[in-house]
Amino acid sequence: MHESHRRRFFKVGSLFLFLIFQLGNLRAQDSLSLQVESKLFEVSGEIPGLSFILEVKENEKDLSIFSLTQPDHNGLWVSDTLVDFRSAAHLRDTIFSASGKKAELAFLLFDQKSEKEAIDEFLDNLSRNELLPSDVSSKSNGFEEGELHILASNVNFSPYYELQTKILSDTKMLLLVSTLVLFLVASIILVTIMYVVKKRKKKRDSLTVKFKELSLEPVSNLLFEHSLEELQSFDREKFESFFPVDHLKNNLFKDVMIMEIISLNKNMKGEFKTKLKTIYRKLGLDAHSIQKLSSKKWDVITSGIVEINEMDVVEAAEKVEKFAKSENFYVRSNAVATLLNISNDPELKVLVDQDFPLSRWQQMVYFRIIKFINNSQEKVRVDLLFESKNESVRVFGYKLVRYLGLFELLEILINKYKNATIPEKLEMIKCFDVFSYQDSLNHLHRDLSTADKGLFLGIIAVLQNIGNPISEVILLEKLKNGLDFESKKAVMQALNILNPDVLGEWTRQADDMEAYQIFNHLTDPVLSHV
């Protein structure tokens, strides 16, 4: 933090804390008993139940001249009960001036000796409930001449540190002050953290831009001034000589270099791709990517996995494998995609062993990799996906049959159809449809009795394309047994394509207005396309 900022911060903070404690002082002084005593001077005679006695401890002198008595003969002289505070105060002063003895004033509340605090509270209650005489409030603000002197002599001296103790013993005030201080400290910490993080990010961004500029010329030089053979023959020191001294020890510089190389790798083809991979490896950036896998931050691990994938760091496959079952979606998805890409495993073991369901996005990513492997390398064993314990992996396998045109696997699908789940069957029947696989018709006919409407409609859609005369009979039977509107429309549509005459005959005989309307819709040259 800048020196002038720090000084300003402390000034403002001190002022704030000073104000808080000043408020506490003011409130504490309000609660002094000075006003109570002044009230007693004015109205003690008019307050029901309040009276006073004076007590003097004296063993030698006779104080009966002050109308004091010694009821227990133990040296304690006591006055009569006095209802007027002014008389009591006067008697106290008289005793003091005549005998030098200080009489203690005791309060009686309904003839019971009470503490001063109790009297304060009693008076406060009376005042709050407006039971004090109406002229007291007006009188209490102004004293007659001389009364202040009397008051001053009667109010006990309270040192300032006692007031401070009183503030601290006020729980609510203490709580309020603590909350404010805590809030202030928390805000300062938060602002400081934000400031530091922002400053670090700004520094990182500016360094990234600087490193990008610094890396551009050496990379261009290596790519265009040297052949692939030359690059492969260079050792690490030779490569490092192209870059600014010591920069390759800086992790951020390494990250920037990897980013640039990956970006170029995506936009270039041919020999340049191999050159870029050579630069990446010769500079030891592959080790930096592998090192990221040891991080505890998932985003760092993910970026490491992506780099390994993009630059085909095959030897890192074993280390990536442990992330293939990670609970983090991004880590897991990238790890599986990387392993599919670099492990050269046509049996797709990493996919077969997946425990988590595959999302549509993951399926799309994996499909692109599998398609690439299938076209350029060994034929992938998609059939092994059918054996996975994970339903979504099996479904993905059936999709691959369709997308990769693996019609030779249809027979396996037929064998698996009977015991397959509904989502699997839905995917299988799409394969049967795409390949017009007539051998599946028996299964499809049998499953027309399914309770699952989605599967039923799916089968009808397939039968519409590959159905045979038996399909027509079964569909007609379904119509006769009654169906809901959506199913009826689908069945009639399928029948209309398979055998329009049969449908027309049934519609005429059915005496079903809904069926008649659907039929008209299907046979209308314009509406049939709506």
Added chain:
Amino acid sequence: MKNILIIEDDRLISSLLNFRLKKDGYHVTTAEDGLTGMDAIDASEPDLIITDVMIPFKTGIEIINHAKKVYPKVPIIVLSSLGEEEATVMEAFNLGVSDFVPKPFNPNELAVRVRRLIQ
């Protein structure tokens, strides 16, 4: 010295092409978006323009249109990702671009095309 204008928002590609074409002895000017690209067309009197289809502020088609108005005979090479719409590429050809180079590309191959068009 022949003057080549590169309009490409990816600084890395633009700098790399700059380096490659300078090596062949051309004078290269670069612009990172459509607006500066159009200004550069007016100011630099290029002998050949290389432009990306997808650039900020203006489309590649607008750039080609403008270039063809100002310098009808200057050859234009369009750089584009394969995923971009076929219609856009067709439109670029209809406007009279000389060549189309899909990304990913080989910079040496592009340099050969540049040499052929400039001659």
